[in-house]
Amino acid sequence: MWGIKGGVGKSTTSALISASAAAKAKRRVLLIDADFRDGASRFFLGEEARNLKGWYDVLEVGGELDKFIHTLYNGYLHVIPSGTIESAIKYSAEIAEHGIEYAAKKVAETLFTISEYYDLIVMDTPAASFADIPILKCVISSLDAKSVLLSQASIVEIERTLKVAEVTMGFLPKAFVINQVNPRTIADPNERRMLINEVLNITSRKIKTLVILFMTRLYRRIDWGSLEVNMLLDCIAYLLWKKGRGQACMTVTRGLLDMELVKAIAEIEW
Ligand SMILES: Nc1ncnc2c1ncn2[C@@H]1O[C@H](COP(=O)(O)OP(=O)(O)OP(=O)(O)O)[C@@H](O)[C@H]1O
Ligand SMILES: [Mg+2]
Known part of the structure; x- marks a missing residue:
């Protein structure tokens, strides 16, 4: 889920598509909030979502994604909060140091361990500047998303x-x-x-x-x-x-x- 402008509704739409897939289409959905500022997990977990560990912590510290899951809609929807700002900062420093392909590969590897269980994985991204486009492109193609x-x-x-x-x-x-x-x-x-x-x-x-x-x-x-x-x-x-x-x-x-x-x-x- 992406856009080239802030505030166009990426997070809102991520939440709506996830809920629709889980509640109406009975798909097993994983919603990953990849925006540490104000992403889609807040629509399900409330303001508390900001203080929870999640996606960037797994990317940074490692560990298993499924430890950070919050379950809704009779188990059809799993939500992963974005995680701590410290981890998000470290991840961004890593991109600067090792490059975009490295970052995208890390995302793909992290998802690979868990992806088999789901029919649909929705990722809510931060607003993409031109600088972020290569990352998006890499992630989309490495996951065949x-x-x-x-x-x-x-x-x-x-x-x-x-x-x-x-x-x-x-x-x-x-x-x-x-x-x-x-x-x-x-x-x-x-x-x-x-x-x-x-x-x-x-x-x-x-x-x-x-x-x-x-x-x-x-x-x-x-x-x-x-x-x-x-x-x-x-x-x-x-x-x-x-x-x-x-x-x-x-x-x-x-x-x-x-x-x-x-x-x-x-x-x-x-
Ligand atoms: N269809 C809509 N009707 C009314 N309000 C909306 C609609 N879509 C989004 N909004 C509101 O617009 C604001 C921005 O929406 P949202 O956070 O989903 O955008 P975003 O693209 O994720 O933003 P960001 O670039 O900051 O991540 C929020 O206040 C949201 O409630
Ligand atoms: Mg957003």
């Missing part, structure tokens, strides 16, 4: 994000999330049409496209108990794995995705 790229919802921002992704990574993502769509965009016929065209344009390149509106139920924390979030989990499960209820997408996107488009996105192999 699918990349999910996020952008905020302006057409300019979407195009820019895709262009930077293609040029710097050398490949397009498997899925693209257009997040924080302003409700006014949905209400305005012109903006609405432009956004639909953009979605069609992206899906025509065989990229799964998720559209998430700006919802107060997602702002700052995720209101897991709300009907809206529950519908969104259904929608994500349908678009990604054809589980859950596709019709939910029409409601949560206020009709921006019609059933035909929802089915077309669900059909895209990834």
Whole structure:
């Protein structure tokens, strides 16, 4: 899960996709919070997540990942907090000293020991600057992972994000999330049409496209108990794995995705 800008919703989407896979699609999911500042584990473990050991400690000190797991959704979702800032700093110093390939290899080795158990591993990354792109690229290719790229919802921002992704990574993502769509965009016929065209344009390149509106139920924390979030989990499960209820997408996107488009996105192999 990555983006070329901070605050586009990587952590929120990481949490939503993980919960959707675990609760709606009954996949065994591992969510790794790889952002020591404010990553996705907070949506499940609360503020306490900041003080827990986790991913960077395993990368740095070694040891087994499964010792740092927090289990949710009847055992379907395992969450690993990002870990201590000291370990994150050491890891970053190591990258500076030994290089990117070394760092990526360490990630791949760490995951290899545990990956067999899971159907899906979601990794929430910090905002990627250009300097981080080589690391991302290495990690994605060494794990043979699918990349999910996020952008905020302006057409300019979407195009820019895709262009930077293609040029710097050398490949397009498997899925693209257009997040924080302003409700006014949905209400305005012109903006609405432009956004639909953009979605069609992206899906025509065989990229799964998720559209998430700006919802107060997602702002700052995720209101897991709300009907809206529950519908969104259904929608994500349908678009990604054809589980859950596709019709939910029409409601949560206020009709921006019609059933035909929802089915077309669900059909895209990834
Ligand atoms: N669809 C949405 N509706 C409402 N608020 C949202 C939505 N998506 C994200 N937010 C809010 O935007 C802020 C940034 O989201 P988030 O932390 O997920 O982004 P990020 O890309 O992980 O940021 P960072 O680059 O800092 O890691 C948070 O306050 C979050 O609650
Ligand atoms: Mg984040």
